[in-house]
Amino acid sequence: MAAARILAIDQGTTSSRALVVDELGAVLGIGQVAFRQYYPEPGRVEHDADEIWTSTQEAIATALAAASVTTSRLTAIGITNQRETLVAWDRATGAPVAPAIVWQDRRTAPLCEDLRLAGHEETIAHHSGLTIDPYFTGTKLAWLLESQPSLRSMADSGGLAVGTVDSWLLWKLTGGAVHATDFTNASRTMLFNIRRGRWDETLCEILNVPSGILPRAAASMTNFGYTDSDVLGARIPITGIAGDQQSALFGQACTRPGLAKNTYGTGAFVLAPAGREPRVSENRLLVSLGANTGKAGPEYVVEGSVFVAGAAVQWLRDGLGIISTATESEALAGSVADSGGVTFVPAFTGLGAPYWDPEARGAMFGLNRGTTTGHLARATLEAIAMSSADLIAAINRDLPQPVTELRVDGGASANNLLMQMQADLAGIPVVRPTNIETTALGAAYLAGITAGVWESEEAVDGLWQPDRSFEPRIGDDEREERMEVWHAAIRQVSGGRPGG
């Protein structure tokens, strides 16, 4: 098929984006619209679902205009989105019935503690692949139905629809005709059985969620329905959906064992394909379904995340004021040969995988009279690389085949010094592609494969092009020594050990 025009909607936590992509994977136009964050109480983070939708519509209009493409010219639409965020709306009117509860929201921490005390941890891990945490959609939904009896009765009478952001956008794009989600998003709800590929009765019962309010779940590469011509001006098939991290994994063409990707944004997210056999992580990683769910059946992915990655660089800029842009961190860190004995653990909001310690806080070790801002900047970049190396080590312990190549994207992947540190500390090549819009590209590829633009998942391999590769330059002994210093610092802030 010649001259395809695929619209990829990339609905993120702070902005909604849209990209027009052609059959070579080239980006022809981009639109991006930020929207409001609501912090009604400490620990609570909300979005207005209507603002998510209007910002998405504006981003689409901008991208189409930038690419000089009319809606009717579009071949297909793909959606990728912030995961776990809960949207609830009225089936009759399509109006949101409550603020969207964002993935960052911690209001359900007490409910999570109750679930743990009631002994549900093992069942939840086995069925959903997840650890009990407010992060996931399930307890947010349980909280909503519990705190608003009118919504519970609306649910009982069939008037309520809920879903993650992909479901909400799909509903709006189809003019209310389709209430569905994909396996990757469903995997993050704590209500989905990743072994069976369907909503889980036991989990719904534990959380007292009536399954009738949930969307239909299907593989990422499915024809989910058509846009309503009153909404976008034409009837276009929506043929790919995936949560942002799984979409990025697909956009990085990480479809075979041994490959993994790391997205260096505010936090860092490492994902690796984990084969077609379901598993429970033995190293406190999360297991989900991947987007690569074509003819051969569903594929699993393992995932670990670091809460503070690029955010530590932001802190150098806004908290310490020692740089004026994130980019400057590279030159400042490069002005010294090493961190001068400084180790920085930027656990501002606790530690993520594999430690999972919400109570841990940040610390700096090894300061002396000769410590300079250069050393602090260097220790900050090292912290990002070391916490990512911990995730890769945990993945290597979990999977039969170790990671042999790390593909990178996200804002901080532009930092060459950081990428070299990552290669050194993980002991594997780190490869940055020419196009680092991998999240949006993943959605475009999923939609394009289903729509017949590309023949198969393998065709996407050919679209992924390496730009720069960073090879490890230190030996195993030095790597182990440096990681041991890092782990000693981690023990100081939390008492946790990798996999412990």
Ligand code: ADP
């Ligand atoms: P998000 O999608 O989470 O908002 P982005 O992918 O846009 O994140 O990346 C922005 C993050 O990356 C910020 O935290 C910023 O501090 C960091 N960052 C951006 N450029 C650099 C750089 N050259 N070196 C180090 N960190 C960087």
